[in-house]
Amino acid sequence: MFRRIMSICTLAGALLSSIGVVWAQTPIAQPGRVLSVENTPARVIFHCEGGAVEVAGMGSRVVRVIADPNGRLKPALSYAVDNLTPPGAVLEMEEAGEFILLKGEAIAMQVNRDPLRLTFLDDQGRAVNQDAEAGGLGWRGAEVMVSKVMPASEHYYGFGEKTGPLDKRGTAMEMWNWGMPYQTDSDPMYQSHPFFIGLDHGRAYGIFFDNSYHSYFDMGKSDPDSYSFRAEGGPLRYYFIYGPDPKEVIRLYSGLVGRMPQPPLWALGYMQCRWSYRNEKRVREIASGFRSRNIPCDVIFLDIDYMDQFKVFTWNLRRFPDPARMISDLRRDGFKVVTIIDPGVKVDSRYAVYNQGMAQGYFCPGLDGKPYTARVWPGDCHFPDFSRPEVRDWWGELHRGLVQDGVAGIWDDMNEPCAWTRDLRLGPALLSLRGLRDLIANLSIWNSGFPLPRQSGISRVSGPIGSTPMVHGSEQAQIHHAELHNVYGLLECQATYQGLKRLRPQERPFVLTRAGYSGVQRWAAVWTGDNSSRWDHLSLTLPMLLNMGLSGMTFVGADVGGFVGSPSPELFARWIEQGVFYPFCRNHSMIETSDQEPWAFGPEVEDLSREMIRLRYQLLPYTYSLFQESVRSGLPVMRPLLLEYPRDENTYNLADEFLWGPDLLVAPVMAEGATGREVYLPEGKWYDWWTGQSFDGPQRIKARAPLEVLPLYARGGAIIPLAPTMMFTGQKPWDPITWRIYPGDQKSSFSLYEDDGRSFSYEKGQWRRTAVTVRPGLKSLTLELADPQGGYHTPARSFRFELHQLPEVASVRRRAAEAPLEWAYDTSRRVLIVQLPSPNQAETIIVEYRHSGN
Numbered sequence: 001m002f003r004r005i006m007s008i009c010t011l012a013g014a015l016l017s018s019i020g021v022v023w024a025q026t027p028i029a030q031p032g033r034v035l036s037v038e039n040t041p042a043r044v045i046f047h048c049e050g051g052a053v054e055v056a057g058m059g060s061r062v063v064r065v066i067a068d069p070n071g072r073l074k075p076a077l078s079y080a081v082d083n084l085t086p087p088g089a090v091l092e093m094e095e096a097g098e099f100i101l102l103k104g105e106a107i108a109m110q111v112n113r114d115p116l117r118l119t120f121l122d123d124q125g126r127a128v129n130q131d132a133e134a135g136g137l138g139w140r141g142a143e144v145m146v147s148k149v150m151p152a153s154e155h156y157y158g159f160g161e162k163t164g165p166l167d168k169r170g171t172a173m174e175m176w177n178w179g180m181p182y183q184t185d186s187d188p189m190y191q192s193h194p195f196f197i198g199l200d201h202g203r204a205y206g207i208f209f210d211n212s213y214h215s216y217f218d219m220g221k222s223d224p225d226s227y228s229f230r231a232e233g234g235p236l237r238y239y240f241i242y243g244p245d246p247k248e249v250i251r252l253y254s255g256l257v258g259r260m261p262q263p264p265l266w267a268l269g270y271m272q273c274r275w276s277y278r279n280e281k282r283v284r285e286i287a288s289g290f291r292s293r294n295i296p297c298d299v300i301f302l303d304i305d306y307m308d309q310f311k312v313f314t315w316n317l318r319r320f321p322d323p324a325r326m327i328s329d330l331r332r333d334g335f336k337v338v339t340i341i342d343p344g345v346k347v348d349s350r351y352a353v354y355n356q357g358m359a360q361g362y363f364c365p366g367l368d369g370k371p372y373t374a375r376v377w378p379g380d381c382h383f384p385d386f387s388r389p390e391v392r393d394w395w396g397e398l399h400r401g402l403v404q405d406g407v408a409g410i411w412d413d414m415n416e417p418c419a420w421t422r423d424l425r426l427g428p429a430l431l432s433l434r435g436l437r438d439l440i441a442n443l444s445i446w447n448s449g450f451p452l453p454r455q456s457g458i459s460r461v462s463g464p465i466g467s468t469p470m471v472h473g474s475e476q477a478q479i480h481h482a483e484l485h486n487v488y489g490l491l492e493c494q495a496t497y498q499g500l501k502r503l504r505p506q507e508r509p510f511v512l513t514r515a516g517y518s519g520v521q522r523w524a525a526v527w528t529g530d531n532s533s534r535w536d537h538l539s540l541t542l543p544m545l546l547n548m549g550l551s552g553m554t555f556v557g558a559d560v561g562g563f564v565g566s567p568s569p570e571l572f573a574r575w576i577e578q579g580v581f582y583p584f585c586r587n588h589s590m591i592e593t594s595d596q597e598p599w600a601f602g603p604e605v606e607d608l609s610r611e612m613i614r615l616r617y618q619l620l621p622y623t624y625s626l627f628q629e630s631v632r633s634g635l636p637v638m639r640p641l642l643l644e645y646p647r648d649e650n651t652y653n654l655a656d657e658f659l660w661g662p663d664l665l666v667a668p669v670m671a672e673g674a675t676g677r678e679v680y681l682p683e684g685k686w687y688d689w690w691t692g693q694s695f696d697g698p699q700r701i702k703a704r705a706p707l708e709v710l711p712l713y714a715r716g717g718a719i720i721p722l723a724p725t726m727m728f729t730g731q732k733p734w735d736p737i738t739w740r741i742y743p744g745d746q747k748s749s750f751s752l753y754e755d756d757g758r759s760f761s762y763e764k765g766q767w768r769r770t771a772v773t774v775r776p777g778l779k780s781l782t783l784e785l786a787d788p789q790g791g792y793h794t795p796a797r798s799f800r801f802e803l804h805q806l807p808e809v810a811s812v813r814r815r816a817a818e819a820p821l822e823w824a825y826d827t828s829r830r831v832l833i834v835q836l837p838s839p840n841q842a843e844t845i846i847v848e849y850r851h852s853g854n
């Protein structure tokens, strides 16, 4: 008994001090001693003094833990995981005195009986993750909590969209979707991803705390020996995922919560936005601005002012008299149009969307049962209840008009959801244009923390459950906003994605979202909201995007150039240099800021922007293939070095450089006035993309980087298919495809993925894979082109192999056929070019060097 009280005190102490709360009235309850064990093939249930704990095998490396103080173990609804039934991965049980051993295929657990305490073991019986001394599971009123031992050398990643360093060890974070312009230390953010990866000496595991309530993670901030996470309500449920390779953790996690579908190719192009391109004339000007300057661009976004009084699914016909004609003219010029949609529906009895929603009872009620009202751009608004399938269907269908007008994709904003309370003093100001202008005139405060959202009704950081104002779900099964808040945006994206897919089944939908929860990547790309045009925001972006990638979100990006404020030409230049390596690449800027198109900063910045954006388009065959890899594995395209080099501890908090797929290392400049920087090159050979200079890693080098230079390196072994430059993605076929190759010390290969770039036929076999393998040797090198796979037929095109940094070449020939090859070796650049005019079948090419050795 004494021990139990003591252990409760330790846990409570750790948890409470971790959140800086005074000792609370309600003590923490824990499962405590195991009384009996119930063993079914796929799950083991521990009946304890203080409740029940279920451990279920969810696959050979995934275990789900559910606990309930009253022994009710029925898994609660999940907003991220569709299948809650264990697939039957067997956990064999063995009783061993004080302990019970559970053995799965590649994961094992040791369970301490008194108190119940879980330890996850690797296949050699070493502890990978351990509950805190006192037992790891706890409850306090409606709150649920978990606390774990924190090894001295463990590092933490993921957590979705967060400010701060790449490695979250020693920090604390909150999950509560929150809509506001952020600072470099703001938390919470727009998205909630209660998932993280623990990495210790190259060995990784993941934990997904599948709970949508306001939650808190304390990764050793208050106690250097333990970490904890807790939520204000909802189920005590988490998934433990054992890698040990961090890539495997991401693959398994994304297998649980879902992965990104292949985006339409055009969505990988460069995109231009601002709040707002005010009318048709301005939009056309922007479009021709890109074409006349030969700067590639695929998409123009329309922000809120395209609407009539900010009423969603309407057009302001004074500004845009004939949207369908404008959009079709733009399409002829290679542009797509994406329009913004906010969830708030204007209260206005002359407005069809409002009337339909009212007639059907589709809006969320407040606690008084009447539709909840809060102010957003249009004034008083109601909020659709996306938790209900029929409301999602209705919302999807509402996009019909925009789709008929030719709108290519939808940008879902303000869906945390975010609004202002009715009594907000500034509220009325937002209703008139003049008021808005006055408000904007004071917007310098946005740089120090905009006061508006602090007072917002829905996005307010919740107090005790019950104080948030909306209700969701059916009358029979009400869901309080405290449970739904963090998934509201996710469900809106689902509605939008599925609606677009129904309306245009032949086209892959494109949805962009600000808010989300784990698994949002199934429905939408994510941008990181309202950053600022500041140097510290430029460097803040990389760890944020990298951790989003580690959290299963592949299609992510930040406003290039910064949203709040106006960048200097130098800041814009540095931003576009790294921005063309954001998976989602969009330039965006706030109302009343200066022009931010690539030509707005003078000829020097215009030229370098053009070069950088062209590089993005050239890389499309490589990038598109990486996206396809992510569709199947959840692996990010934009990767922190630790993902490829998990045993190299120099990479553990390295976020001022990153990898684009496995083969390109991007080391952008992020300091004002800098003309160079230090770059860490991990083990292996590396080549400067621009000069060909080679380096042996691991090594820190000084890179020269005057304004127009982005330090960029190819890994030894890189095989990178490149397209010709073009003004928009579909302008020309990929002909020729240039395979840029940097030989390494070992065999390497790359598989180019292609499909029609727009439909779902790739799901039915209409894709094509072309694999190239390079085998380096001392006297020669062999280049193998495999037979293309898959049912999709590309237009005829030629291949051009460009092998960099080769010793002098004596001959190049085909292994099988006599037919001669066209090749040329450039002695000064050490580049060999081999042409294959119609590469339709397997081919082996042998390159012989004049002298042996490299």
Ligand code: MIG
Pocket (backbone or CB within 6 Å): 274, 275, 303, 304, 340, 413, 414, 514, 529, 530, 588, 589, 590
């Ligand atoms: O309260 O639609 O993050 O990208 O330009 C601001 C206007 C609302 C916030 C988005 C931003 C967008 C802006 N929106």
